[in-house]
Amino acid sequence: xxxxxxxxxxxxxxxxxxxxxxxxxxxxxxxxxxxxxxxxxxxxxxxxxxxxxxxxxxxxxxxxxxxxxxxxxxxxxxxxxxxxxxxxxxxxxxxxxxxxxxxxxxxxxxxx
Amino acid sequence: xxxxxxxxxxxxxxxxxxxxxxxxxxxxxxxxxxxxxxxxxxxxxxxxxxxxxxxxxxxxxxxxxxxxxxxxxxxxxxxxxxxxxxxxxxxxxxxxxxxxxxxxxxxxxxxxx
Numbered sequence: 001x002x003x004x005x006x007x008x009x010x011x012x013x014x015x016x017x018x019x020x021x022x023x024x025x026x027x028x029x030x031x032x033x034x035x036x037x038x039x040x041x042x043x044x045x046x047x048x049x050x051x052x053x054x055x056x057x058x059x060x061x062x063x064x065x066x067x068x069x070x071x072x073x074x075x076x077x078x079x080x081x082x083x084x085x086x087x088x089x090x091x092x093x094x095x096x097x098x099x100x101x102x103x104x105x106x107x108x109x110x111x112x
Numbered sequence: 113x114x115x116x117x118x119x120x121x122x123x124x125x126x127x128x129x130x131x132x133x134x135x136x137x138x139x140x141x142x143x144x145x146x147x148x149x150x151x152x153x154x155x156x157x158x159x160x161x162x163x164x165x166x167x168x169x170x171x172x173x174x175x176x177x178x179x180x181x182x183x184x185x186x187x188x189x190x191x192x193x194x195x196x197x198x199x200x201x202x203x204x205x206x207x208x209x210x211x212x213x214x215x216x217x218x219x220x221x222x223x224x225x
Contacts (some may be wrong), residue, residue, distance in 0.1 A: 034214065042219070049213045078131060096210055100147070101157065104154050105154075
């Protein structure tokens with residue numbers, strides 16, 4: 001059974017610092033891994049999708065890496081801004097019908 | 113990113129009542145999903161829907177739940193007899209391919225009293 005874990009559960013950094021968010025999963029047989037952002041009381045905004053065949057995916061200040069064999073992904077956010085404050089979720093796709101399995105998220109606060 | 117809309121944004125109901133949550137589709141998307149998030153907990157998969165049929169459902173998705181896309185327009189989730197523990201945010205998601213990016217709606221907050 002796939003288990004997805006995110007550590008730390010919460011993180012606070014001063015503005016300008018780089019953020020490093022971790023996601024681990026127990027079954028390496030995945031199709032892809034997706035990172036989302038969730039603002040309080042809001043929906044999920046897709047940030048990056050990284051396919052199982054990829055090692056890395058970049059979008060602007062965001063960079064996600066994937067090490068499938070060790071069951072880990074890392075989301076890097078460069079030069080953090082207060083607007084980056086949110087909860088970041090990772091989700092893995094382990095079956096062909098699209099069922100995503102989520103981690104509990106990392107709550108990020110970027111202080112000015 | 114394709115826009116995904118859900119109605120209502122907030123639904124308050126009495127225990128035992130039926131509720132219908134709606135998701136407005138993108139015409140070129142074939143795969144639809146419902147997830148829920150109980151306050152303070154992980155986002156949980158409920159059901160996937162492809163080609164007007166359920167393709168996969170979780171243990172949570174029991175006989176009290178049903179989904180349909182009645183006229184090719186709205187994608188709906190019905191809870192026949194709500195329980196207190198059904199209180200959660202319900203998210204619709206859709207994608208053009210099962211292994212492509214999933215786009216989520218803003219959610220419907222369901223409160224069962």
